[in-house]
Amino acid sequence: MSGHVGVLPFPAGGGSASAAQGRSRVQNRLTEEAALVRRVQSGEEDAFRSLVERYQNKVYSIIYGILRNHNDAEDIAQQVFAKVYFSIGNFDLRSSLLTWIYKITVNECYDYLRKRRVRKLVYESDLGDEEGVNMERSEPDSGPRIDQQLERRDLALKLLEKVSPEDRQLMLLKEVEGHSVEELARMTGMNENTIKVKLFRARQKLLKAAQRLTHGKGLRPVTEKEPS
Amino acid sequence: MHEPLIEGLEEYLAGAARGARLAAIENHLAGCRSCRLAVAEMRAHQQLFQQLRSPEECCPAPGFYARVRQRIEARRTASIWSIFLEPAFSRRLSYASLALLAVLSAAVWQGSAEPVMDQGNPMVVFALELPDAPGLDPGHDRAVVLASLVAAGGDGDEVAALPVSSD
Numbered sequence: 319m320s321g322h323v324g325v326l327p328f329p330a331g332g333g334s335a336s337a338a339q340g341r342s343r344v345q346n347r348l349t350e351e352a353a354l355v356r357r358v359q360s361g362e363e364d365a366f367r368s369l370v371e372r373y374q375n376k377v378y379s380i381i382y383g384i385l386r387n388h389n390d391a392e393d394i395a396q397q398v399f400a401k402v403y404f405s406i407g408n409f410d411l412r413s414s415l416l417t418w419i420y421k422i423t424v425n426e427c428y429d430y431l432r433k434r435r436v437r438k439l440v441y442e443s444d445l446g447d448e449e450g451v452n453m454e455r456s457e458p459d460s461g462p463r464i465d466q467q468l469e470r471r472d473l474a475l476k477l478l479e480k481v482s483p484e485d486r487q488l489m490l491l492k493e494v495e496g497h498s499v500e501e502l503a504r505m506t507g508m509n510e511n512t513i514k515v516k517l518f519r520a521r522q523k524l525l526k527a528a529q530r531l532t533h534g535k536g537l538r539p540v541t542e543k544e545p546s
Numbered sequence: 547m548h549e550p551l552i553e554g555l556e557e558y559l560a561g562a563a564r565g566a567r568l569a570a571i572e573n574h575l576a577g578c579r580s581c582r583l584a585v586a587e588m589r590a591h592q593q594l595f596q597q598l599r600s601p602e603e604c605c606p607a608p609g610f611y612a613r614v615r616q617r618i619e620a621r622r623t624a625s626i627w628s629i630f631l632e633p634a635f636s637r638r639l640s641y642a643s644l645a646l647l648a649v650l651s652a653a654v655w656q657g658s659a660e661p662v663m664d665q666g667n668p669m670v671v672f673a674l675e676l677p678d679a680p681g682l683d684p685g686h687d688r689a690v691v692l693a694s695l696v697a698a699g700g701d702g703d704e705v706a707a708l709p710v711s712s713d
Contacts, residue, residue, distance in 0.1 A: 370611050
């Protein structure tokens with residue numbers, strides 16, 4: 319899970335001693351997190367400020383990763399924290415706070431994408447501002463590469479749109495944030511087998527969705543033909 | 547997808563499968579074309595989702611908290627009518643309206659089905675005091691029916707118009 323930007327800070331598993339140490343750190347973090355949540359729920363302004371300051375970079379990075387536009391990321395990040403403020407009374411600490419915020423963030427991104435699609439903007443204006451600038455500035459040789467990246471990102475978003483919000487969140491936490499099954503179990507409050515089953519089902523749905531989106535071609539590199 | 551792969555799929559995709567499990571999966575993949583294709587496709591999805599990873603350390607511009615507070619205040623002071631634009635609220639409101647409509651319709655229907663009995667009308671009192679019509683004595687039953695009709699109708703005009711036999 320390490321090695322890339324924006325990974326949620328979770329202790330890595332390992333040997334029994336480090337696992338125990340990890341568990342104890344998780345416990346401390348959860349207790350601290352629970353205390354923060356309780357303070358926010360009781361209306362403490364400073365606690366909410368701490369919460370925002372603690373998670374703002376993470377939330378912003380998640381949104382930017384999906385939308386690749388700083389203006390949109392700022393706007394949606396504000397929206398996410400406003401939602402957190404108004405709904406934290408319903409948060410029951412069954413999952414980690416970050417998992418809950420992550421869910422709100424991803425849902426807001428997808429709401430935004432849906433509204434943008436409804437507004438029927440043309441593909442070019444659908445691209446992020448930064449991407450547009452990059453495309454204009456790019457060398458002729460790099461043009462197709464950027465185009466390809468945009469296409470792949472668009473496909474990734476479309477694919478994830480075909481599964482339920484819960485499956486989408488799990489896939490993003492697993493594949494984008496790089497969490498292990500064990501970490502996901504801790505974060506969501508589910509057991510590891512449940513996580514495995516959910517991930518398996520989500521992957522199956524994604525296979526079907528990819529077949530539909532690519533008209534049966536799939537996304538894998540063509541090394542052998544599909545059985546007829 | 548088959549059993550050996552379902553068991554250890556996540557470990558295998560994450561490159562964390564080891565020992566006997568890894569050997570079992572690889573053996574199965576070597577002989578099962580459909581599983582091999584499915585795993586290749588899943589790996590392609592993994593690579594695809596990497597596109598959604600933020601390429602750089604991002605943070606909002608300074609003053610972010612103040613802007614969040616502004617947004618919260620703006621939402622708080624938003625018009626009361628704006629809650630009707632909230633999809634969840636408007637859905638609940640529609641359900642509640644439909645339920646209320648159903649209850650009111652049922653009440654109206656039931657109210658119109660039952661005749662209003664005017665206790666001041668002597669025929670009503672007479673009808674109420676009559677025993678039930680068990681169907682044993684036609685004369686008695688006719689009297690009960692007529693009295694009930696008069697009581698329900700208010701005045702006796704409709705009774706005169708009824709085709710009643712004279713026996």
